[in-house]
Amino acid sequence: MMKDTNLSLAWPAPAKLNLFLHINNQRDDGYHELQTLFQFVDYCDYLDFKVTQSSELKLHSNMNSSVADCDNLILLAAKSLQKFCNCQKGAEIWLDKRLPMGGGIGGGSSDAATTLVALNALWNTQLSKAQLMGLGLKLGADVPVFINGLSAFAEGVGEKLLPVTPKEYWYLVLIPDVHVSTAVVFQDPQLTRDTPKLDIDTLMSAPWKNDCQDFVVKRYPQVANTLGWLVEYAPSRMTGTGACIFGQFELEHQALEVLAQLPKDMLGFVAKGTNISPLESRLTRL
Numbered sequence: 677m678m679k680d681t682n683l684s685l686a687w688p689a690p691a692k693l694n695l696f697l698h699i700n701n702q703r704d705d706g707y708h709e710l711q712t713l714f715q716f717v718d719y720c721d722y723l724d725f726k727v728t729q730s731s732e733l734k735l736h737s738n739m740n741s742s743v744a745d746c747d748n749l750i751l752l753a754a755k756s757l758q759k760f761c762n763c764q765k766g767a768e769i770w771l772d773k774r775l776p777m778g779g780g781i782g783g784g785s786s787d788a789a790t791t792l793v794a795l796n797a798l799w800n801t802q803l804s805k806a807q808l809m810g811l812g813l814k815l816g817a818d819v820p821v822f823i824n825g826l827s828a829f830a831e832g833v834g835e836k837l838l839p840v841t842p843k844e845y846w847y848l849v850l851i852p853d854v855h856v857s858t859a860v861v862f863q864d865p866q867l868t869r870d871t872p873k874l875d876i877d878t879l880m881s882a883p884w885k886n887d888c889q890d891f892v893v894k895r896y897p898q899v900a901n902t903l904g905w906l907v908e909y910a911p912s913r914m915t916g917t918g919a920c921i922f923g924q925f926e927l928e929h930q931a932l933e934v935l936a937q938l939p940k941d942m943l944g945f946v947a948k949g950t951n952i953s954p955l956e957s958r959l960t961r962l
C-alpha cells in the first residue's frame with residue numbers, strides 16, 4: 677500500500693500533575709493567582725492528523741462524553757491557529773482519549789496544546805513557541821505549559837513559567853468517580869486563597885501541598901475515600917482542582933503492587949514523572 681504522506685500519527689498529549697498548588701490571591705477579573713509546580717507523566721491521549729487542502733476541520737474521537745464539537749478544545753485550537761496565520765489548509769483529526777476528563781490532570785488543555793504544536797509543524801505555519809503559548813493561553817490557563825513541554829514552576833494564572841527539574845518519581849494516579857469542575861471550585865467563597873507568595877527555593881524545599889485539597893475533600897466523599905485509601909501506601913495528594921489523587925513511589929513495581937490491591941470500585945493507572953514532555957520528544961522526530 678502507498679504511504680499517505682499527509683498522515684502524521686501518534687502525537688502524544690500527556691497528563692500533568694500539580695506537585696504543589698498554592699492560591700495566593702484573586703484578581704479583579706475573578707481569576708486566581710497561583711504558585712504551582714507542573715510535572716508531566718508518560719500517560720497520554722494520542723492524536724493523529726491528516727492535512728487537507730480545503731480549510732475544513734473534522735474530529736473523530738472515542739470520547740464518550742457530551743462535549744460538542746464546537747466546544748472541543750482540539751477544534752478550538754485548530755481554528756485559532758488557522759485564523760491567526762490565515763492558513764488555507766485544514767485537517768482531519770483522530771483522538772484516542774485515554775485521560776479521564778475533569779480530573780485535574782489537564783487532558784483537555786494537553787489535547788489543545790498538542791493540536792497547536794502538531795498543526796504548526798504540519799501546516800508549516802512557523803509560529804514560535806512563544807506565539808503558540810500566547811494562542812494557547814486564550815484557550816485555557818494550563819495550555820502554555822503543555823506547549824512549552826518542560827516541567828515548570830508557574831505563577832500568575834499559570835502562564836509565567838520557569839523550567840525546573842523535580843525528581844521523576846513513579847506515580848499511582850487514582851480517578852475518583854466524580855467530576856470536579858475547576859470553575860465551581862474557584863467560585864466558592866470557602867476556598868483558601870491567601871497563601872503568602874514565597875520564593876521558589878523555599879517552595880521547592882518545603883513540604884508540598886494543594887490549597888484546593890481540603891475544600892474538595894470536604895465536599896466530595898469519593899475524593900476523601902480515595903485519598904484516605906492511597907495515603908496508607910504512599911505520600912499522596914490531589915492534583916489541580918481535583919478529583920484525581922496521586923501517590924509517589926521510588927520504583928515502578930511498588931506503584932504496580934499497590935495498583936494490584938485497588939478495591940474493585942476504584943480506577944487508576946501507573947505512570948512515570950517526566951520533566952521533558954512526551955510531546956517535546958515527539959516533535960524532534962516529525
Ligand SMILES: C[C@@](CO)(OP(=O)(O)O)[C@H](O)COP(=O)(O)OP(=O)(O)OC[C@H]1O[C@@H](n2ccc(N)nc2=O)[C@H](O)[C@@H]1O
Pocket residue numbers: 694706707708709710712779780781782785815816817818819832833834858859862915916917918
Ligand atoms: C488550577 C488548575 C491547575 O492546574 O486546575 P486544573 O484545571 O488543572 O484542575 C488550572 O490552572 C486551571 O486551568 P484550566 O483548566 O485551563 O482553567 P481555565 O479553563 O482557564 O479556567 C476555568 C475556570 O477556572 C477559574 N480559574 C482558572 C484558573 C485560575 N488561575 N483562576 C481561576 O479562577 C476561572 O473561573 C475559569 O473560568
Ligand SMILES: Nc1ncnc2c1ncn2[C@@H]1O[C@H](COP(=O)(O)OP(=O)(O)O)[C@@H](O)[C@H]1O
Pocket residue numbers: 743747748749750776777778779780781782783784785786787788858916918
Ligand atoms: N479534548 C478535550 N478533552 C477533555 N475535555 C475537553 C476537551 N475539549 C473540551 N473539554 C472540556 O474541558 C473540561 C475540562 O477537561 P480536562 O482538561 O480533562 O479537565 P482538567 O483540567 O480538570 O484536567 C471537560 O470537562 C470538557 O467539558
